[in-house]
Amino acid sequence: MGKRVIIAGGGAAGLTAAVFAARQGAEVTVLEGMERPGKKLLLTGNGRCNLTNLDVALSGKYYGSGAAVARKLTEQFGASEVLSFFEELGLLTTEKNGYVYPYSLQSGAVLGALLSEIRRLRVKLKLGEKVESIQQEEERWKVKTASWCYTADALVLACGGKAVPSTGSDGSGYALARMLGHSVTVPRPALVPLECNGRMYERLSGVRCRAAVSLYRAISEKNKNEVQKEAVLLKKDIGELQWTKYGVSGIVIFQLSRFVSTASHPQQMYLEVDLLPDFEKAYLVAFLERRAALFSKERTVALLSGLLHEKLIPVLLKNAEIPEKLSCGEVDAVQIERLVVQAKKLRLSLAGTKSFDVCQVCAGGVDCREVSDKTLESKKWNNLFFAGELLDVDGPCGGYNLQWAWTSGYVAGMSAGKEKKEEKGTI
Ligand SMILES: Cc1cc2nc3c(=O)[nH]c(=O)nc-3n(C[C@H](O)[C@H](O)[C@H](O)COP(=O)(O)OP(=O)(O)OC[C@H]3O[C@@H](n4cnc5c(N)ncnc54)[C@H](O)[C@@H]3O)c2cc1C
Numbered sequence: 001m002g003k004r005v006i007i008a009g010g011g012a013a014g015l016t017a018a019v020f021a022a023r024q025g026a027e028v029t030v031l032e033g034m035e036r037p038g039k040k041l042l043l044t045g046n047g048r049c050n051l052t053n054l055d056v057a058l059s060g061k062y063y064g065s066g067a068a069v070a071r072k073l074t075e076q077f078g079a080s081e082v083l084s085f086f087e088e089l090g091l092l093t094t095e096k097n098g099y100v101y102p103y104s105l106q107s108g109a110v111l112g113a114l115l116s117e118i119r120r121l122r123v124k125l126k127l128g129e130k131v132e133s134i135q136q137e138e139e140r141w142k143v144k145t146a147s148w149c150y151t152a153d154a155l156v157l158a159c160g161g162k163a164v165p166s167t168g169s170d171g172s173g174y175a176l177a178r179m180l181g182h183s184v185t186v187p188r189p190a191l192v193p194l195e196c197n198g199r200m201y202e203r204l205s206g207v208r209c210r211a212a213v214s215l216y217r218a219i220s221e222k223n224k225n226e227v228q229k230e231a232v233l234l235k236k237d238i239g240e241l242q243w244t245k246y247g248v249s250g251i252v253i254f255q256l257s258r259f260v261s262t263a264s265h266p267q268q269m270y271l272e273v274d275l276l277p278d279f280e281k282a283y284l285v286a287f288l289e290r291r292a293a294l295f296s297k298e299r300t301v302a303l304l305s306g307l308l309h310e311k312l313i314p315v316l317l318k319n320a321e322i323p324e325k326l327s328c329g330e331v332d333a334v335q336i337e338r339l340v341v342q343a344k345k346l347r348l349s350l351a352g353t354k355s356f357d358v359c360q361v362c363a364g365g366v367d368c369r370e371v372s373d374k375t376l377e378s379k380k381w382n383n384l385f386f387a388g389e390l391l392d393v394d395g396p397c398g399g400y401n402l403q404w405a406w407t408s409g410y411v412a413g414m415s416a417g418k419e420k421k422e423e424k425g426t427i
Pocket of ligand 1: 008010011012013032033034037038040041043044046049050051052129131132160161163167168169170171359360361387388389390398399401403405
């Protein structure tokens with residue numbers, strides 16, 4: 001009989017771990033708390049599943065205590081290995097700007113490929129079996145659910161984080177890890193919309209536009225000193241910005257959001273939005289001066305109409321203190337300069353982030369200093385492994401988080417499935 005391996009969690013990381021442990025000859029059982037496996041995987045990429053990214057700098061894009069581990073392991077099992085793995089399972093892919101999707105653009109195709117391989121390898125998939133407690137007795141794991149106590153030689157915890165708990169990853173994996181004495185960095189929502197202070201958002205809700213967005217930490221008056229007089233730029237990104245009734249969302253915001261959720265005082269942060277990132281300030285000033293002369297008899301909204309979404313224009317005019325009822329001919333050079341500053345440096349005051357219910361990934365999780373950077377085995381327990389979002393690793397939008405699920409699933413599965421007599425510490 002092969003080595004018995006239990007995988008807790010039938011998501012992207014757990015199913016991948018199951019495949020590789022079984023390919024090592026292990027007898028594998030996946031315990032999944034929900035009635036169906038891979039619920040979150042089905043939601044990914046708006047149902048299209050952005051499964052990895054061809055970015056050459058992929059391995060350097062991770063955050064958390066596991067950033068270095070993720071760098072090292074994704075250099076071994078990165079995007080090209082993922083593509084080969086899925087091709088071997090019969091899944092063809094397509095790519096746009098480096099973002100990789102299944103050719104059918106259906107996340108179900110990715111889950112289907114994994115489940116076929118699980119069946120082919122005779123992995124037991126037990127559904128509705130939420131792991132409630134774990135203990136080790138005489139070097140064997142006793143894994144309890146509400147209805148059964150399973151035993152195994154090796155255990156992989158792949159229970160995910162707590163992003164969108166309705167998919168099954170409800171944070172119970174953190175409790176199991178703590179039960180075994182592991183430290184958990186407080187999870188926070190990352191890749192998440194941001195809430196802003198102010199009254200303009202209700203009016204702007206539904207507007208989408210291209211923008212460059214910078215996240216700053218303000219310098220409070222009492223901390224101002226000779227060296228640090230200006231706000232600190234923490235991160236900048238460019239892409240589609242979505243306005244909502246509570247603030248802002250969209251990929252450009254998601255890419256900045258982990259820095260807000262992990263900050264001790266997010267209220268001291270603000271966003272600066274460049275709504276016309278493709279034009280220099282001086283060009284826009286001259287352009288609007290020409291427009292003001294051309295449309296001298298028209299109301300001031302004519303200055304920006306056609307350039308920006310119509311709902312944004314009254315907001316910018318108000319901020320620039322230009323009455324809408326004035327005609328363009330009555331606007332002076334100082335007001336035009338102010339309007340351009342508003343369009344290029346629109347400041348949004350932050351209230352915080354939205355909740356776990358709407359985030360795509362968690363920052364925080366099992367402290368990676370307590371796991372081997374070669375095998376993802378616990379440094380506290382023999383034959384306990386971790387994989388996926390449960391670990392303190394998070395990446396930006398664009399396929400990086402699923403890449404981590406595949407990479408860590410591969411490493412943990414290979415390591416857990418290995419026979420005891422083989423040398424440990426390598427995969
Ligand atoms: C809306 C949305 C869109 C996303 N889009 C993308 C994308 O396009 N590209 C990308 O790279 N990333 C994307 N992500 C992130 C990505 O889905 C996750 O990082 C990834 O699924 C994590 O995989 P995992 O296996 O670690 O965890 P999960 O996928 O969360 O799987 C964990 C599994 O464990 C089960 N479980 C939990 N606790 C227990 C327990 N105690 N006992 C038994 N089972 C348990 C859960 O039910 C779940 O099935 C998206 C996330 C969301 C929410």
